[in-house]
Amino acid sequence: MFADLNRYAATMHFVGQRTIFSLNGDRATGEAYCIAHHLTMDGEKRRMMVAYLRYLDAFVKIDGAWLFAERLLYVDWLEERGLS
Template sequence: MKNVTIILLFITQAFSVKSQSVPDSVTQLNSNEFRNYMAIRQLVDSFAYYADRTNAQRQAALFVENGTLEIYRSEPDTSKPVFVLKGRKQLEEVFNGLKKYDMTFHLNGQNSIKFGDDTTGTVQCLAHHIFFEDGKRTLQTEAIRYYDTYTRQNNLWLFVKRKLVIYWEDKRLSTP
């Protein structure tokens, strides 16, 4: 009975009305900002979805016509990009490279958005890639953080720029 009481006390505290389960930045948004927040979150999730479906054309269409993707191995403010893609055509060509994997799975995590003259956001993602190397099933996992700039065109939110930072990679044999 004592264990049940402790568990109930924990649950009550964890889900109390006073708890801050939603970041303060979201709770302070007005209804229009919240709708925009959700639309941008959908944009971010669509990027991962189309990557996993290897639909490079739809993935590239999430950028403005001259959108940019920069790839880094460390924080952008202390390093230079190792690769820069500009424009939907070039983005689509590179996104088609995901077809070399037998399977991909991108899981988006924390997301923050700052509205202003330039709407910006940060997104964390774990990318999983399964492929065969020397006849052995291999899993490569990457911890990624995106630093994004967004714009709204024709009532749609699009990426202007994504700075993709690969924090770490892990490659190992995988058993189904």
């Protein structure tokens, strides 16, 4: 998925609301919302694709640090815009 981002001239991701669903010892689960902006350029023509995403995460604590054990990406909807 991340290699696919190289096709854009620029990207910007705003990660907002985060909720922790469960916390059991050294394991946790949660959800985060994200709005991702992806700029494409074709000569002078610019377009913006905006993706509204949710991440469902599993975390594990190893040596005192919380790490991602798994991240599932869900696309709620996409929007395409022409830019001036």
